Amino acid sequence: MKIARFLSYFSGLAISLAAGWTVLPQALYKEVPQPASFSHAAHTGEKGGMQCTDCHAFRTDGSFAGVPKLETCAGCHAEPVGETASEKRFVEEFVKKEREPQWQIYSRQPDNAWFPHSVHVTRGKLACEGCHGSHGKSAALPAYRVNRITGYSQTVMAGMRMDDCVACHRQRGLSHSCLDCHK
Numbered sequence: 001m002k003i004a005r006f007l008s009y010f011s012g013l014a015i016s017l018a019a020g021w022t023v024l025p026q027a028l029y030k031e032v033p034q035p036a037s038f039s040h041a042a043h044t045g046e047k048g049g050m051q052c053t054d055c056h057a058f059r060t061d062g063s064f065a066g067v068p069k070l071e072t073c074a075g076c077h078a079e080p081v082g083e084t085a086s087e088k089r090f091v092e093e094f095v096k097k098e099r100e101p102q103w104q105i106y107s108r109q110p111d112n113a114w115f116p117h118s119v120h121v122t123r124g125k126l127a128c129e130g131c132h133g134s135h136g137k138s139a140a141l142p143a144y145r146v147n148r149i150t151g152y153s154q155t156v157m158a159g160m161r162m163d164d165c166v167a168c169h170r171q172r173g174l175s176h177s178c179l180d181c182h183k
C-alpha cells in the first residue's frame with residue numbers, strides 16, 4: 001500500500017516535471033504578428049537581384065538605416081508588379097494608404113545597450129549572416145515571439161544576449177568593459 005502511494009507520488013512528479021520542461025518554455029512566449037508577409041528571397045534571389053544595402057543602407061555619417069521605410073518599397077510597388085496575393089495586399093493596405101508597416105525587430109536590444117552596425121560591418125568586416133543567419137535569403141518571415149518575462153524576442157534569447165556579445169569580443173581580444181556597450 002505504502003509502496004503504491006510512493007510510486008504514484010513519483011510518477012506524478014515525473015509527469016509534472018516533463019510538462020514543465022516542454023509546455024512551460026512554449027507558454028513563456030507570446031506570438032506577435034508581423035504587419036505583412038515579406039519574402040527576402042523574392043528580392044535578393046536571382047530574380048529580384050537586389051543587394052542588402054539597396055534596402056539596409058549605411059547613411060553618409062556611418063549610421064545604419066535599419067529596416068527600410070515605405071518609400072523604398074513604393075518606388076517599385078506603386079502597382080503590383082507580380083501576381084501574388086501577398087503583394088496585392090501590401091499595395092492595397094500600405095502603399096495606397098501611405099501606411100508605414102510597423103515591422104517587429106527580431107534582434108531588438110534594450111535602449112541602454114548600444115550596438116553600432118557600422119563598427120561591426122564596415123570596420124570589423126563581419127558578414128550579416130554571422131549574426132542574423134539566413135534571414136536575408138528567407139522566403140517567409142519566421143514567427144515573432146516575445147518572452148513574457150524578459151521582454152526579449154526568442155531570437156535574442158537564442159544567441160544575441162550580453163554573454164554572446166562579450167564571448168566574441170573576448171575571443172577577438174576586443175575591449176568589453178561595461179561602458180563600451182552601456183551608456
Ligand code: HEC
Pocket residue numbers: 038040043044050051052053054055056067068103104105106107108128129132135136137141
Ligand atoms: C527589398 C528590400 C530589402 C532587401 C533587398 C533586403 N532586405 Fe532585409 N529587410 C527588409 C524588410 C522590409 C525587413 C523587415 C521584415 C523582416 O524582418 O524581414 C527586413 C529585415 C531584415 C532583417 C531582420 C532584422 C531583425 O532583427 O528583425 C535582417 C537580418 C535582414 N533584413 C537582412 C538582410 C540581408 C542580409 C539582405 C541581403 C542578403 C537583405 N536583408 C536585403 C527589406 C529588405
Ligand code: HEC
Pocket residue numbers: 037038039040042043047048050055068069070072073074075076077081082083084086087090
Ligand atoms: C527594385 C524593386 C523593388 C523594391 C524596391 C521592392 N520590391 Fe517587393 N518585389 C519586387 C519584385 C520584382 C517582386 C516579385 C514579383 C513577382 O514576381 O511576384 C516583389 C515582391 C514583393 C512581395 C510579394 C512577395 C512577398 O514578399 O511575399 C511583397 C509583399 C513585396 N515585394 C514587398 C516589398 C516591400 C515591403 C518592400 C520595401 C521594403 C519592397 N517590396 C521593395 C520588387 C521590389
Ligand code: HEC
Pocket residue numbers: 052056065066067105107108109110113114115117120121126127128129130131132160
Ligand atoms: C555582430 C552582429 C551583427 C552583424 C554582423 C549584423 N547585425 Fe544586424 N543587428 C544586430 C543586432 C544586435 C541588432 C539589434 C540592434 C538594436 O536593437 O539596437 C541588429 C539589428 C538589425 C536590423 C534591424 C534594425 C532596426 O532597428 O530596424 C536590421 C535590418 C539588420 N540588423 C540588418 C543587418 C544587415 C543587412 C547586416 C549586414 C550588412 C547586419 N545586420 C549585420 C547584430 C548584427
Ligand code: HEC
Pocket residue numbers: 109113114115116119120123124126130131160161162164165166168169172174180181
Ligand atoms: C562575431 C563577433 C561579434 C559579436 C557577436 C559582437 N561584436 Fe561588437 N565588435 C566586434 C568587432 C570585431 C568589433 C571591432 C571592430 C573594429 O574596431 O575593427 C566590435 C566593436 C564593438 C563596439 C565598439 C567599441 C568601440 O571601439 O567603440 C561596440 C559598442 C560593440 N561591439 C557592441 C556589441 C554588442 C552590444 C554586441 C551584441 C549585441 C556585439 N558587439 C556583438 C565583434 C562582435
Ligand code: HEC
Pocket residue numbers: 109110113150160161162163165166169175176177178179180181182
Ligand atoms: C559587448 C557588449 C556588452 C558589454 C561589454 C556589457 N554588456 Fe551588459 N548588456 C549587453 C546587451 C546587448 C544587453 C541586453 C541583452 C541581455 O540582457 O542579455 C545587456 C544587458 C545588461 C543588463 C540587463 C540584464 C537584463 O536581463 O535585464 C545589465 C544589468 C548589464 N548588461 C550590465 C553589464 C555590466 C555591469 C557590464 C560590465 C561588467 C556589462 N553589462 C557589459 C551588452 C554588453
